[in-house]
Amino acid sequence: MIPAAFDYTVADSADAAIAALAKHGDEAKLLAGGHSLIPLMRFRLAAPAMLVDIGRLDDLSYINDAGDHIAIGAMTKHRALETSDLLAAEAPLLRHVAGEVGDPSVRHCGTLGGSLAHGDPASDLPAALLASGGSLVIKGPNGERVLEAPDFFTGFLETALADDEMVTEIRVPKAGDIGWSYQKFNRRAQDWAIVGAAVMLGPDPKVALVNMGSAPMRHNGVESGLAGGAGLDAASVAGDDVDPPEDLNADAEYRKHLARVLVGRGIAEASG
Amino acid sequence: MEVSMSVNRETRTSDVEPRTLLVHHIRDTLGLTGTNIGCDTSSCGACTIHVNGESVKSCTMLAVQADGTEITTIEGLAGDDGELHPMQAAFMECHGLQCGYCTPGMVMAATSLVSENPGGLDETAVRQGLEGNLCRCTGYHNIVKAVLSVGGMA
Ligand SMILES: Cc1cc2nc3c(=O)[nH]c(=O)nc-3n(C[C@H](O)[C@H](O)[C@H](O)COP(=O)(O)OP(=O)(O)OC[C@H]3O[C@@H](n4cnc5c(N)ncnc54)[C@H](O)[C@@H]3O)c2cc1C
Ligand code: FES
Ligand code: FES
Numbered sequence: 045m046i047p048a049a050f051d052y053t054v055a056d057s058a059d060a061a062i063a064a065l066a067k068h069g070d071e072a073k074l075l076a077g078g079h080s081l082i083p084l085m086r087f088r089l090a091a092p093a094m095l096v097d098i099g100r101l102d103d104l105s106y107i108n109d110a111g112d113h114i115a116i117g118a119m120t121k122h123r124a125l126e127t128s129d130l131l132a133a134e135a136p137l138l139r140h141v142a143g144e145v146g147d148p149s150v151r152h153c154g155t156l157g158g159s160l161a162h163g164d165p166a167s168d169l170p171a172a173l174l175a176s177g178g179s180l181v182i183k184g185p186n187g188e189r190v191l192e193a194p195d196f197f198t199g200f201l202e203t204a205l206a207d208d209e210m211v212t213e214i215r216v217p218k219a220g221d222i223g224w225s226y227q228k229f230n231r232r233a234q235d236w237a238i239v240g241a242a243v244m245l246g247p248d249p250k251v252a253l254v255n256m257g258s259a260p261m262r263h264n265g266v267e268s269g270l271a272g273g274a275g276l277d278a279a280s281v282a283g284d285d286v287d288p289p290e291d292l293n294a295d296a297e298y299r300k301h302l303a304r305v306l307v308g309r310g311i312a313e314a315s316g
Numbered sequence: 317m318e319v320s321m322s323v324n325r326e327t328r329t330s331d332v333e334p335r336t337l338l339v340h341h342i343r344d345t346l347g348l349t350g351t352n353i354g355c356d357t358s359s360c361g362a363c364t365i366h367v368n369g370e371s372v373k374s375c376t377m378l379a380v381q382a383d384g385t386e387i388t389t390i391e392g393l394a395g396d397d398g399e400l401h402p403m404q405a406a407f408m409e410c411h412g413l414q415c416g417y418c419t420p421g422m423v424m425a426a427t428s429l430v431s432e433n434p435g436g437l438d439e440t441a442v443r444q445g446l447e448g449n450l451c452r453c454t455g456y457h458n459i460v461k462a463v464l465s466v467g468g469m470a
Contacts, residue, residue, distance in 0.1 A: 045356060052317065052334035052380055075381070082376050083358050086337075095334065099381055123370075147448025148432075149361065149425060152370040153377065234359070234447040 047085035054097045058104065058183055058212055064096045066185050066208040074098050074210055076119060076158035079150055104157070104212060107131060116214045118157025122169075123148070125156060135216045137224040137244060141172035144226065147234045157211040160196070163203040163259065165289070166236045168228065170197060170260030173214065174252035175224070175242035181213035188212070200258040222246035223314035227306040228254070231293070238293045239302040241282070243310035245270065251310070256288045256303055266307055275315070279308035319383040323348070324392025332379045339363045341379035342389060350390040350420045354450070361449030364421035364428075365389045371428035373448070390420035393427065402466050403427050412462035414453035422459060425449045430467030437467050 055061035065072050073092035075081060076099060084090040098104070104119035107128050114135050116125070125131060125142035132139055145151055145159070145168050159169040160180065173180075173193045180196050182189050185208055196204050205211070223245040228237045240254030249270035251263045265285055269278030283300030290296050320329040323346060330345050342348050342365065353375060354362030363375040366388040393401040403423050406412065413419040429445040430437065437445065442463045443456070451459060 046337060046340070047335045049333065049335055052378075075378075078378065078381060079358070079376055082337075082378065085335075086356065097381065147361070148429060148445055149364055149371040149373050149448045150358075150376075152367075152372055152428075233444070 045086045045088065047082070048088060048091040050085075050092055051094045052097065053094070054100060056100070058098075058101060058210060061096050061098050061101070061210055062183060062185055062208060064094070065210070068094045068096075070207045072096055072207075074161075076155040076161075077121065077153040078158075079146075079154040080158060080162045080164065098210070109134070110215070113215045113217045116156055116216065118155065118161075118211045118213060120156050122146075122151035122154045122156070122159070126151065134218045135176060136219065137176055137226060137242060138169070138172045138178075138216055140224075141168050141226050141242065144168050144228050156214055160214065161203060161205060161211050163197055163199070163201045165200065165257055165260050166255045167260065168226075168237060168240060168254060171240055171242040171252040171254045172226065173216070174260060174262050175244045175250045176216045176219070177244070177248070177250055178214060178216040180211050181215065182209050183212045184209040190215075194262060197259040197261070202259070219244070220246075223316070225310040225313035227310045227313075229302055229306055239288075239299050239306055241303065241306040241310045243307065243314045245311075245314045251282075251307060253282070253286070253303055253307075256286045256299060258287070258289075261286075263303075263307070270311070276308055276311055279304050279311055282307040317380055319379055321382050321384065322386045324388060334378065334380050336379045337375055338365075338377040338379045338382050339374040341382075342374060342387070345379075348389050348391050352417055352420055354417065354421075359448070359450065360418070360421075361425055361446075362418055362421045364424040364449060366424060366428060369428070369431065371425045388424075390424060393423065401427065403430070403462070406462040406465045407459070410458045410462035410465060412454065412459040418449060418451040418453075422446065422449050422451065426459075426463045426467075430463065433467060436469035437464065438469055439464060442467075 072094040104117040106117040228240045237254045242252045251266045265281040282303040288299035352362040354360035358376045
């Protein structure tokens with residue numbers, strides 16, 4: 045199917061994009077790589093009246109060393125993340141997870157900012173950002189604010205972004221030699237995760253789950269188990285205090301089982 | 317809206333509705349029907365082309381997003397004298413196609429994959445690299461053979 049008709053404008057700067065959003069309110073949507081939005085529009089699950097194309101904002105495509113963290117422009121494509129030497133050295137979890145998204149053609153188009161702003165609990169990169177302890181720089185008509193990842197993801201396809209705000213930068217603390225793992229469970233190559241688990245050990249361990257609730261989430265129970273030295277046993281609570289979706293691939297009980305297994309594998313790999 | 321792009325080394329300018337998908341623009345407006353459509357869900361890869369040298373599913377891009385880009389479709393892969401691109405020749409040689417429906421997309425994805433891996437690919441890398449392209453006939457073995465014969469490890 046083809047999308048419903050819409051007006052289209054190309055933004056030549058982040059400020060121009062924000063001005064266009066401010067003018068059109070909730071009628072308008074940003075178009076980054078389009079690899080979440082266009083499929084939705086083709087199914088008429090989304091029908092924005094105005095698309096503001098930020099796909100040409102090359103100045104928002106970068107991966108920079110910013111001292112204690114790595115700064116990544118919102119328009120940086122998955123392909124650039126998965127091939128970055130800087131990320132290999134400083135944020136290997138994010139780099140690895142970018143390479144797990146979809147297939148190469150998808151990764152040539154999809155952007156980190158788009159993947160996060162879409163707020164899909166089944167997406168891989170939100171879990172990587174949550175487990176990495178990352179944050180997002182959000183720009184609106186009145187300037188910038190910085191949100192920690194857990195405060196950004198608020199619900200199913202919902203984020204803390206206001207109608208006239210955009211993500212401009214993603215910040216990921218340098219990981220040093222902290223152990224990490226990403227476990228993505230699916231039945232066929234290129235599929236979305238049925239369940240996924242991102243694990244970062246270290247002094248402040250973080251564990252994020254894919255497709256285990258209405259929003260991308262961290263699992264506090266597993267994290268406090270790890271912080272208390274429970275090691276592999278921390279995985280046993282990964283199916284507690286979660287409300288996973290049910291679909292053709294898996295019911296809730298099976299997803300809880302997968303969460304325990306994948307978190308366990310993740311902790312084992314990250315400790316190895 | 318007017319869009320202009322280089323398609324197989326020729327500048328093509330047309331008036332399109334913003335909602336026109338790039339694959340429809342290529343097939344219906346430009347008349348290049350080598351690029352196929354196999355699904356509604358961005359999953360089959362039959363529509364794969366190159367945008368600025370990289371494989372892209374043209375059913376998941378708007379024609380307006382391609383304004384100013386360089387597009388190569390399966391029709392643009394062979395030399396001007398009609399000589400097949402080495403990847404096309406390898407698909408023929410290795411029997412990498414049966415009905416041929418997936419083939420244009422498969423070849424475009426494969427050429428992009430090989431150009432991104434100048435050090436050469438092993439079998440696993442080829443299989444993973446073609447993850448986004450489905451074939452209902454061949455069982456993939458001969459496709460993988462064809463791609464390895466062009467872009468395999470020395
Ligand atoms: C076949 C296929 C398979 C896929 N498989 C996976 C997978 O396995 N795992 C996975 O995680 N993802 C997968 N994806 C999704 C892919 O990663 C998308 O590219 C990504 O989710 C969205 O990024 P985008 O740049 O394409 O965003 P778009 O589709 O352009 O935008 C998505 C949403 O975010 C908003 N937005 C975009 N950029 C910004 C910004 N800077 N600030 C504020 N709002 C913004 C848009 O308005 C829109 O609402 C797949 C997609 C396809 C087509
Ligand atoms: S037609 Fe584009 S992926 Fe199937
Ligand atoms: S040859 Fe028939 S689908 Fe691939």
